[in-house]
Amino acid sequence: MVFNPRNATLFVSAGRPEQFPAKSPPQIAFSGRSNVGKSSLINTLLGLRGLARVSSKPGKTITINFYNVDNKLCFVDLPGYGYARRPAAEKLRWSRLTDAYFTNNPSIGLLSLVLQLVDLNTGPSADDILMLDFLGRSGIKHIIVASKADKLSKTRRDAAIAALGKHPVVAPGVLVVPFSSKSGEGKSALLSEIWKAAQPQRK
Numbered sequence: 001m002v003f004n005p006r007n008a009t010l011f012v013s014a015g016r017p018e019q020f021p022a023k024s025p026p027q028i029a030f031s032g033r034s035n036v037g038k039s040s041l042i043n044t045l046l047g048l049r050g051l052a053r054v055s056s057k058p059g060k061t062i063t064i065n066f067y068n069v070d071n072k073l074c075f076v077d078l079p080g081y082g083y084a085r086r087p088a089a090e091k092l093r094w095s096r097l098t099d100a101y102f103t104n105n106p107s108i109g110l111l112s113l114v115l116q117l118v119d120l121n122t123g124p125s126a127d128d129i130l131m132l133d134f135l136g137r138s139g140i141k142h143i144i145v146a147s148k149a150d151k152l153s154k155t156r157r158d159a160a161i162a163a164l165g166k167h168p169v170v171a172p173g174v175l176v177v178p179f180s181s182k183s184g185e186g187k188s189a190l191l192s193e194i195w196k197a198a199q200p201q202r203k
Contacts, residue, residue, distance in 0.1 A: 003072045005046045005191065012066040017100040020107060021066055024074040026198035027110045029101070032117030033125055034080030037147040040181035041117065042067070042075055045191060052077055064101055073198055074110070081127050102138070113141050113197035115190070120146040120160050120178065129169050136171040143193055144170065149178035149185060
């Protein structure tokens with residue numbers, strides 16, 4: 001590996017679009033519903049247990065967090081969506097903040113890849129389907145991370161991965177990578193795809 005993923009720090013926590021960093025290394029965004037395992041994925045990829053906080057209260061994060069990774073990549077942790085217990089006003093705020101990252105972000109050209117997490121045990125939620133549809137229609141390069149893969153038997157797991165890859169909203173050629181924060185499955189494959197996606201934008 002040509003970069004050190006353990007050399008990572010939080011450098012911007014943006015609660016408003018004007019706080020998005022104007023400059024950064026190529027950005028890799030992490031999207032998914034609350035409690036799908038975004039923070040665990042980030043920590044596993046970086047080999048740092050507590051950098052991205054794993055909350056006991058799903059949907060708690062109300063900012064977009066930007067992590068500088070060895071001055072070569074920027075991991076972007078988008079707010080989790082779909083947590084029913086949150087007030088409608090807060091849901092709207094988070095939705096607008098995430099929407100602003102994609103549609104009202106002067107530095108959107110820095111975005112190299114979106115890792116869209118889907119719980120393999122439950123399959124895509126209605127919000128996941130909306131997000132995947134947006135990514136596909138927008139032409140934004142993305143990978144589906146099938147999280148919590150360790151929770152299924154081999155038979156169920158193989159069937160779930162196949163069904164996810166064939167879902168009508170999944171664009172042809174989109175990679176589906178099974179991932180487990182417990183076993184580390186998928187870590188090497190995802191780091192390889194992340195680095196590959198970031199290469200064209202490196203100076």
